[in-house]
Amino acid sequence: MRPTKVSRRELLGAIGLAAGTSVVSGCGGEVQSQTPTPTDASAAWQYVSLVPGTVAAEAYRLMPEGGCMYAAFTSILTAWGKASGQSVSSFPVHMMKYGEGGIGGWGTVCGALNGGAAIIGLFEKDRKRRGAIIAELFSWYESTRLPSYLPNRDSAKIPATAAESVLCHVSVGRWCETSGNKVLSKEMNERCRRLTADVAAKTVELLNKSLDHAVTLAPDNSTPRAEEAPKSFGKMKCITCHEVDNP
Amino acid sequence: MRPTKVSRRELLGAIGLAAGTSVVSGCGGEVQSQTPTPTDASAAWQYVSLVPGTVAAEAYRLMPEGGCMYAAFTSILTAWGKASGQSVSSFPVHMMKYGEGGIGGWGTVCGALNGGAAIIGLFEKDRKRRGAIIAELFSWYESTRLPSYLPNRDSAKIPATAAESVLCHVSVGRWCETSGNKVLSKEMNERCRRLTADVAAKTVELLNKSLDHAVTLAPDNSTPRAEEAPKSFGKMKCITCHEVDNP
Numbered sequence: 129m130r131p132t133k134v135s136r137r138e139l140l141g142a143i144g145l146a147a148g149t150s151v152v153s154g155c156g157g158e159v160q161s162q163t164p165t166p167t168d169a170s171a172a173w174q175y176v177s178l179v180p181g182t183v184a185a186e187a188y189r190l191m192p193e194g195g196c197m198y199a200a201f202t203s204i205l206t207a208w209g210k211a212s213g214q215s216v217s218s219f220p221v222h223m224m225k226y227g228e229g230g231i232g233g234w235g236t237v238c239g240a241l242n243g244g245a246a247i248i249g250l251f252e253k254d255r256k257r258r259g260a261i262i263a264e265l266f267s268w269y270e271s272t273r274l275p276s277y278l279p280n281r282d283s284a285k286i287p288a289t290a291a292e293s294v295l296c297h298v299s300v301g302r303w304c305e306t307s308g309n310k311v312l313s314k315e316m317n318e319r320c321r322r323l324t325a326d327v328a329a330k331t332v333e334l335l336n337k338s339l340d341h342a343v344t345l346a347p348d349n350s351t352p353r354a355e356e357a358p359k360s361f362g363k364m365k366c367i368t369c370h371e372v373d374n375p
Numbered sequence: 376m377r378p379t380k381v382s383r384r385e386l387l388g389a390i391g392l393a394a395g396t397s398v399v400s401g402c403g404g405e406v407q408s409q410t411p412t413p414t415d416a417s418a419a420w421q422y423v424s425l426v427p428g429t430v431a432a433e434a435y436r437l438m439p440e441g442g443c444m445y446a447a448f449t450s451i452l453t454a455w456g457k458a459s460g461q462s463v464s465s466f467p468v469h470m471m472k473y474g475e476g477g478i479g480g481w482g483t484v485c486g487a488l489n490g491g492a493a494i495i496g497l498f499e500k501d502r503k504r505r506g507a508i509i510a511e512l513f514s515w516y517e518s519t520r521l522p523s524y525l526p527n528r529d530s531a532k533i534p535a536t537a538a539e540s541v542l543c544h545v546s547v548g549r550w551c552e553t554s555g556n557k558v559l560s561k562e563m564n565e566r567c568r569r570l571t572a573d574v575a576a577k578t579v580e581l582l583n584k585s586l587d588h589a590v591t592l593a594p595d596n597s598t599p600r601a602e603e604a605p606k607s608f609g610k611m612k613c614i615t616c617h618e619v620d621n622p
Contacts, residue, residue, distance in 0.1 A: 222420075225505070
């Protein structure tokens with residue numbers, strides 16, 4: 129059995145990384161390559177300010193068509209196409225259906241976040257800024273009581289919880305436990321649908337903020353000092369899943 | 376402190392879902408919508424058989440340029456473009472840089488898997504088949520000792536571990552612990568680079584298999600029976616992160 133305890137030192141190592149907003153590359157640092165990018169269409173993708181409320185409504189509408197990642201991504205892409213005058217009709221948005229239920233039902237990263245992060249990747253080409261916006265989005269998701277979106281002015285509110293995790297199965301499990309609803313119930317589906325609207329709106333809010341250069345860029349902590357090299361890494365909240373030893 | 380123990384009943388509920396290869400939508404079931412898809416370019420994306428070894432080498436080459444998700448995705452897209460005669464030069468592959476280090480360094484889903492799953496989403500439009508291919512890829516990743524890719528015929532082998540998880544921070548942490556290498560070290564980077572080559576090759580192997588209708592489609596277990604409704608869901612291995620009670 130894999131132990132779930134982590135030492136305080138390990139946790140502090142992870143939190144030390146978590147405190148920064150720079151991108152810590154766990155899977156291979158991005159460095160200047162000697163070989164050119166085979167395809168570089170990035171210049172065409174210039175973000176323009178969008179209206180969070182409009183995007184939220186569209187994400188809510190799109191959810192039944194292709195799930196959470198698809199709805200979050202497509203709602204923003206479509207709004208951008210209209211606002212910028214660019215045609216997005218050839219964009220293979222169907223691709224994003226893979227992200228539902230934490231990728232094909234695996235319960236990993238919340239699909240709405242995966243879709244929001246993909247949009248951030250599409251528009252923010254600077255690695256440090258991209259990491260900073262993703263960090264703001266993910267931190268907000270962990271700590272904010274969701275959902276808050278109301279489909280109509282007279283819609284009934286539904287219970288809201290702070291997920292304490294960016295992982296789908298934790299986020300969903302916590303909401304079901306707190307609200308007394310069953311996993312895979314209609315109530316859960318409505319919760320995820322509204323939450324997807326919230327995530328789409330927040331992504332746009334952060335990209336608007338970035339457009340005004342108002343996103344905080346913390347110092348680059350991606351290279352830990354040798355004496356503090358952590359045994360683990362990542363920016364997720366550790367204590368949601370791991371107990372902590374007090375040595 | 377959030378408890379990490381799950382009961383046997385909860386675990387069995389989760390495993391019951393895990394046993395199926397159908398997509399369990401944690402975040403909103405995909406149903407027939409009354410409204411048309413705003414953009415539907417899916418018909419243009421028809422998979423053709425690709426050579427896993429060629430894709431692996433390209434993924435390995437691309438890794439330093441944009442990280443694990445970018446490398447896995449772009450290597451396959453580029454190979455498909457060549458094999459199918461379709462131009463992919465306008466595809467905004469730069470978008471996929473967001474997935475590195477489990478999305479912007481957050482340590483969630485392995486970026487190579489996120490890239491592989493995105494490619495599966497691009498080419499497999501049937502929800503059940505898409506879920507089945509993703510499940511084969513993710514299960515293989517959990518249980519296979521990786522990396523196995525060798526950049527050159529005379530390259531030295533490096534330690535290989537079964538990640539027992541599709542999450543970046545668990546996969547990386549386990550490899551570093553077993554191999555005695557530090558997190559964010561050059562050795563870890565080389566491990567992730569080779570692993571990305573392995574994941575890209577496996578994705579292509581599974582898509583080739585799907586082209587021959589050789590992917591196993593298990594019965595749809597997405598609607599659990601009421602008396603067995605689990606408190607959690609998802610297809611990840613439970614026992615890697617959770618202790619199990621024996622009631």
